Every structure is written in structure tokens, then in C-alpha cells.
Amino acid sequence: MSSDQLLPGFSRGHALQLSSVPTNSMQALTVAVRSNPVHWQSYLNSQMISPEDFQVICAYDQAKTHAARDKVIAKHGENCARTFISLMQRISKEETVKYVVTAVDDMLAEDPGRSNLFFEYAKKTRSSPWDGFMNLLNRQNNFIIHQTSRIIAKLACWGKEKMNRKDLVFYINWIKHQLVSGASSNSPGIMQSEVTDFTQNILHCLQMMLRVPEYRIAFFETDGMAALMTVLGFKCGFQIQYQTIFCIWLLAFTPEIALKLNQYNPVPVLADILGEAAKEKVTRIVAATFRNMIEKPGDIEVVKTISLAMIHCKVLKNLEILQDKQFADEDLTEDIEYLVEHLTASLHDLSSFDEYSSELKSGRLDWSPVHKSEKFWRENAIRLNEKNHELLKILTNLMEKSTEPLILAVATHDIGEYVRHYPRGKKIIDQLGIKQIVMKLLAHQNSEVKYNALIAVQKLMVHNWEYLGKQLVSA
Template structure:
């Protein structure tokens, strides 16, 4: 994917007010679910809070300074308004002590306690992230370095708790996280999403939900192929809560038109359509439909919005909408999204040509035996269009043969290349120049018998130079055979003429 660029590095980009409100309202609507989204981390943090480290032993062994000891023991005793005043009067010391403790102590249980205190402190007042930023500036250090360093620890609670702290700091601070630090952190989150057996996967998704509200972070995430990772996570162990969180992330991404215009190539629509068709959870359906609506509204290129609509029709979203609209729904916004989608998709169906449908299917990468593939009428009427935009469709089909692994998709792609050659006079030359013949022949040894069969048929079509000439020759031979059967005696001159014709 080509790199996408945000609109600045120093300050957060201001989004249109309606976009900000939409995202905030959606998060507020499911605020209780956010605890569920981090339930394992939350439950473990409650246990951590019941234990207090023996700070004096750390002081006596010179692992912490007297200043750090004085601050942390005092901090543990203050509550409520007294705590607020204490922090207000000790901002730099607070940041210095917490950074020192989490950087210099190796015992996991103690680091857990320190991180839990930091998270609680920021959760009470998000502006407190500025204490760490101010301290880092004073020390001429990166505010992110001590926190990012903890992501390499082995303790599951530690790495996930610090990831949540980093996220809150990146979202609530005046300055953006950027450059190598941002790439490193987003890549870490992306890798955690696809880590088998990640018991804290809801916390990982929660971090992305928060980060992707900010436009610059969206572009950075897309540039590391984050969308594909989200989509692959659906194919694993995604329960309804995780489904909601992942679709929420995609929904946030669709508020950036440049990103929304890239999604039609990645399988976003088909993945969401599959989730909607299988789930009964209203909040999942609701966020899914809001995402689909954005994919029709946000792209500035009308042709892409139209392709998205066609993909939705192909993925049977209209049938799902009919079923949903037959039920009673109290949520007005939910109803508006359903009605909007139904109207737009109905309009798309009315002016949908067979080639439009075919093109959208090819670009989605999810080929299947839809009627157009075996329609003689389709191939006769549309073969020339395969040459448009510098053979765009043919290049996609050949790429599918090169990198694809789904037997059904390989069968359809091989079949279509053969049909192109059969119906276009220069098809053999074009396919060879695009390296399509080589890709098809590779499939002759594929492990799947159906793939081998369709590859063989396609190769046979490619090897024939002129289908029109072959057709006439076959017709001529049939006529001659009939004449031989009906005429028992032939004169010598006639036989000579026939022989001459055969040689021709």
C-alpha cells in the first residue's frame, strides 16, 4: 500500500465537529463495555492494589533515592482532594519518581504496582500526562522511552498495563507521539493482535480504539498494513465484544476520506458483511452499518463509492437490511443508517452492468462462480474492456494466480484468463506479455485437482493461436466428412483438389 500522509506532526489535526461528536458519542454509549474490553487487566489490577511494596527495603538497598521514597510513601497515604493538591505541588517530583521506579526496579510485582498507580492517576485526571511531558523536556529526554522500554518485559500484566498508559498519554497530551516511537508502538499493538493465545487481546483492541480517533495515528497505522491485521483477527477467535472493538477501529479509520478510498481493495466490506450476517448483537450490527455508511459517504471519488456499493450488494447486505428493517428498532440513528444504506444500494442495483459487477468482484479478490464467469454473452460483449486502464483486470487476475492460495479463487481466475484468450484475437500475445501463461502453467502441478483441471483448460485455450480460424477449420472438416459419407465415388481430379485444399 502506498504511504498515506497525515496533516501535521506537532499538533493533533482538528476533525470536523460532527466526526468528533460521532466517535465520542459511540464511546460514551458503550462506556460500561470498556471495562469488559479490559476485563482481565482490570481484574488483575484490583488484586495488585491489595499489595503494597516494602519501599523501605528498596531504600535500604539503595535501589531508590530518599526523594523517591519520601514521595511514594506520602503519595500512598493521600486521598481525594488532598491527593489533587499533593500532585499539584509536586508535579516534577511525581514524574521523576514514577519514571525512576519503573525503570530501576526489576521485580514484576513492584512494577505492576507502580504502573497501576500511574494508570489510576491519569484516569482520574487526563491532564496529568503533562507532568511526564514537562519532566521529559526538563531532562531533555523522550517522554516515551521509559514506557516503551517496558513493552519488552515478559510479564503479561506489565506490558499491557504500560500499553494502556502509553495510549492515554498519546491521546491526551498536547503533542503527538510521532516518528520511530509511534511506528514502534503501533507495530507492537499490531503484533499483539495477531499473537496466538493473547489473553489481553481486548486491551490491545481498546488501545487502538483510542488511538485511531486521532487522524495522524490513523495514517501511521494504515502505513504499517494495520487494516489487514484487523481483518485477519476476525478469522480467529473474535467474540462479539472483540468484533465490536475491531469494527469500531475500522469505523474510526473511515472518517479519513483518503483511507476510506483504500478499503475497497482490502476485503473490509466482505468481512463486515460476514460478521453482520452471523451476529445477533445489536451493538455489533450498529457499528458495522455505521462503518458501511461511511464507506459510501466519505470517499471523495464517486467511482470508489459506487464500487463499495456494488461490493455491498454482492455481499448480500441488502438481504440483511431487509431482515433488520422488518424488526422493531427504537434507536433512531440505527434506523437512519439502515434506511440510508437500503436506498443507496437499491440505486446501485438499478444501474449495475454485468461488467461493473465483475470488476468489483475481481478487485475484491474474492472470486466465485457467479453467473458472469460462464456467460457466453458476457465474454462476447465485454472482452475488449479487459484491455482498459492498461489491462488492469488481467493484471489483477494474474496476480491472484501468483499469490493466491484459495483453490476456488485460483480456479475462477485461471478460467477467466482462458476465456479472455478465447474471445480476444490478440489474447494469447497479451497474456504472454503479462506473464499470465507462466502463472497458469505453474498451476498444472497444484495439489488441488480442480485447480489442475481449470489450469489445463486455460493452457489449452492459450496454446491455440486463432480461435476463429480453428472454428472454421473444424466446421470445414465436419462438412468434408459428411460429403465422404454421402458420396461413395470421387473422381481423381476431385481427390486431387481435395488434397490441395487440405494442405492449405
């Protein structure tokens, strides 16, 4: 797959030029490495490399044009791959390894078809084309790791064979680890700009990989979406935001993944980014991702849930503001129009219970009218038992894990209203262990949380809560 080949639905307006990463310290170091060629004669004299490898690497180094390098490769064939792999395996000096991996990356970038040299050599030696590179990912030098990861991604995407399952899972897990550790890194002695540059380059590799459907599925099955959400959860610049959301957009092209994306609750985070985006390309990729999340699942209930989450997170309001702006990208304008039309139609069909369910699933509770509506609770309290008490379990999770007083206050209030309007609810609350969680909130430092926990506990323990309510008010 060539680097400029587009996915279905991947227009030029959406396309990321994957062959060029934004200028950063890694690129600057690459230029420096290229300008310091290795003295190969010394390695030959010390018998650290073979005469055959010496002949190939010297011929390649001396070829200064694309055409000249093609001639060297045509003459030596898969022996070029043998030489590069041999040099990486036999030489430990970091400066030399930097030079070799840079040469390999440049060779592949210049002509993706050259990736097949490594597959031909692997077939001839009954080895894996990845054998010469995977171990380099364990090096301590970030530049070597960076260049190696780029090579692996190129071979995986441009080679004649797809990466085998074992190596694919290893590489994906390595990418996930780098993203999560990079996003949360506050390591002493490491400049934050270096971490940012490295993360951008890892994301660049992932963007390449996720253009291949089989790799998308493998990444999602190994919980890769969680790593992407972790990156977006930390404060990061617009470039990392863009690249990370680009990866989510690519994942959403696969219907079986699009069906499950909402398990990671991406809508609130993406909605916040849409509302705050200062760069058009960030707005564009968020809108394109939202469109994929609606168009690709092919399941009415999933699409409804995602649409309601967007409405609750004020995506429609932000899109209506964007409608008044002029954009050079026609795809962005089209995506905005599509989303506004779809979400407006969803809003017209929105019931109070849909609104409530969407709010809970977003994890962003506030005192919206449904929480204090007698009519709502009278008609819908029993519905909290649906889907194996799904909404009750969400309320429980929020009370256990949230640190925001508003969310805790609203959640405990809702538990009280549930048992108030559903007499058998107290037994279910006991079975799910919710009563103990509410009791703990009686000691919360926030007065609103403490008050609502007290009312909820009283509703759990007494029958005549209307009388109790009047007594509390008169007190």
C-alpha cells in the same frame, strides 16, 4: 482529549466507553496488584530509592481519595512524575514494577489532566515524556506490558503535546506486532483466554489512539490496516470483532484513508460478520463502518467500487433482513436505512461489467451468469485490458494463491474466454506469465479445475475453438 469526547459523527449510540475494558484476567490481576502495597521503607534502607522519591510515593500511597491525591500532586507537582519514572527505572522486581505502573495508570484514568505532569517533568529535564515507559514494552511480563501500553496511549491522547514521529512509529509498530502475534498465537503454555484478554487490551489502546487524526494517518501509513484484517481473519469472539471493526470505523473518518481502505478488501470480511452477528453492537459498528466507507472518500469511482463490492457480498440482502427488526439504537436504524437506499440505487445502475469487476475484486468467484455469457465476453473481453490489465492481474493472483477449486475453475475459464474473444489476448497472456500458471493447473487434483484449465490451454494454443468445443462435447 477527554475519554468521553465524541468525534464528529460519533453519537452516544456508537460510542465505546474507552475508559472501561470488558472484565477479564488483566482487570482481575489489576485488582490484586492494588491490594498489595509495596513496603517502600525497605527500598529506602537499601538505598535503592532516594529519600525524595520515598517521601512522594509514601504520601501518594497514603492518599485514599481523589481529593487527597490532588493535594499530594498539587504539593509535589512534576516531582510525582519524576518519582514514578525513577521507581520504574531503578527497581527490577516485577511485583513492584506492576504496582508502580498500575498506580500511574490509575492516576491518569482518575484525571486525564495529570498527564501534563509527565510533559512538565520532561521539559524540565530536557527529555521525552515517553522515555520512562517505552523500554517497559520489552519486558516479559504481560501485565507490565499491558499497563504500560495503556499509560502510553493515555499520555499520547491526553497530554499537552502529540507524540513525536519516532516514538509514534515505534509504538504503532509495537501494537501491530502484538495484534498479529496475538491473533495467530498457539504458543504452548499460554492459555487462549489470556491471549484474548491481552488482545482486547491492545485494541483498547488502539481505539484511543485512532481518535486522534494525526495518529490515524500514521497508523495507516505504516500498514496498520493489514494488522486489523489479520485479526479479523482468525476466529475471534464478538468483543475482539467489535473492537477491531471500531478501529476501521475510526480510520474511515479521515477522507484520505477512506479513499484507500478498499485496497485491503475489507468488504467481504465485514459482510460475513454482518450476516453472522449475534450481538447488536457488532451489527451497529459494521453498519457504521460501511456508511463511513461510502460517505467519506469523496470520490465517485471509489464509492462505486465499494458499493458494488457490498452488493456482490450480499450486504444489501442482509440489510433488508435487518430492516424488519426493532433496534433500540436509532443510529443503527438510520445507518441501515441509508445503506439500503444507497445500495438499491447503485444496484439499479449496475452493468454486467460492473458486476463482473466487483466479483473479481472481492476475490469470491462463482458461476454467476456473466462468466458463461457469450454476449458478455463478446462485448467486454477487451475491457480486461483496462487500467494496465488490472482484472487480468486479479485473475492471475487468484489462480496462484487460491486453494478453493471453485475459484480456480472460474478464473481459468475466464482466461480462456478472454483469449477466445480478444485475438491479441494470447500475446498479453504470454507477457504476463499467465499461460504457465494455467498449465500448472492441468495437474490439479480437482476434476473441475483440471477440465477448465484444459479448455483454457486449448484456447490459448489453437484458433478454431468452436470446432474444438464441439469435438470435446461429442467425445
